[in-house]
Amino acid sequence: MITYLYAVGRDLELPDDGSRGIDGGELRLVDEAGLQAVVSDVEREAFEDLDEHREDLTWLAAVARAHHGVVAAVGRDHAVAPLSLATVYLDDDRVRAVLRESREAFTAVLDRVEGRDEWGVKAYVRPGAGKAAATDRPTSGAAYLRARREALRAGDAAVAAAEREADEVDAALAALAVETRRHPPQDRSLTGRAEQMVLNGAYLVERAGADDLRALVEKLASEGSLDLELTGPWVPYSFAGGAT
């Protein structure tokens, strides 16, 4: 067995809701240098052969769900620095060494996210935007191609306009946020939506500002021409980078 590391915090407690880790592993705290790491034992083989697993969606999904379940449960009442997916050590002593070595980096992350939550805002081109006005039935191949080219141009222009508006939405949300990060827009094959995504933003917001954020998203959606989707609150995954 090896030690899987989920998250690090200060004055952490294990969740009392019966949460378990990957493959149902029992959660433990590893305490060192004023920090606690939430860990569980995992089978070594599963993580050594990751080249086989890294493109296995079922495996990836199971690990991601279990990882998130632990991090979200621990993060409900405490500031946590979540680890990147699949961070594993040979044993708990190695985790203690890492807590000592990276103490400053963890402290910096915890200071940054304390009392704050991550929110996600995605924006989609609204269905029907940019569709060329209905034209007469083409009377020739050349007319058809011309109409098709115009429709494509109109579509491109609609996407360009949507991307400009997405930048404005991002800027408006950034005014309420302590930090922001833009993830790449998700592909249609992943969202299951026909409409193109033009914004996939993450916003680190003071907990007291959550209502203001919700209100702003509703205002931006009702006044603008994009469909917005709000997710959250998230444990601040997108703002925990930077430590080494």
Place this chain on the structure above:
Amino acid sequence: MTVEHRPTSLFGDREVALVDLLDRLLAGGVVLSGDVTISLAGVDLVRISLRALITSIAPADPGPGDPAPTVTVPSERVAE
């Protein structure tokens, strides 16, 4: 109203879209070099989701004369 809000705060909330979670777990979190070196960065979700979709509808390379292929359906899709 065109705002859709999906809360993520409840433990075990299945409403959290896997794709949103993987955005964060593959590109976020504290990055440490573990003892077992694993790099999930750069995993191409579009490609693997496409492959999962294909294996769910196509038999996996049945040899001639093999019994009827079993169709495997991934227990979880990215866009759930």
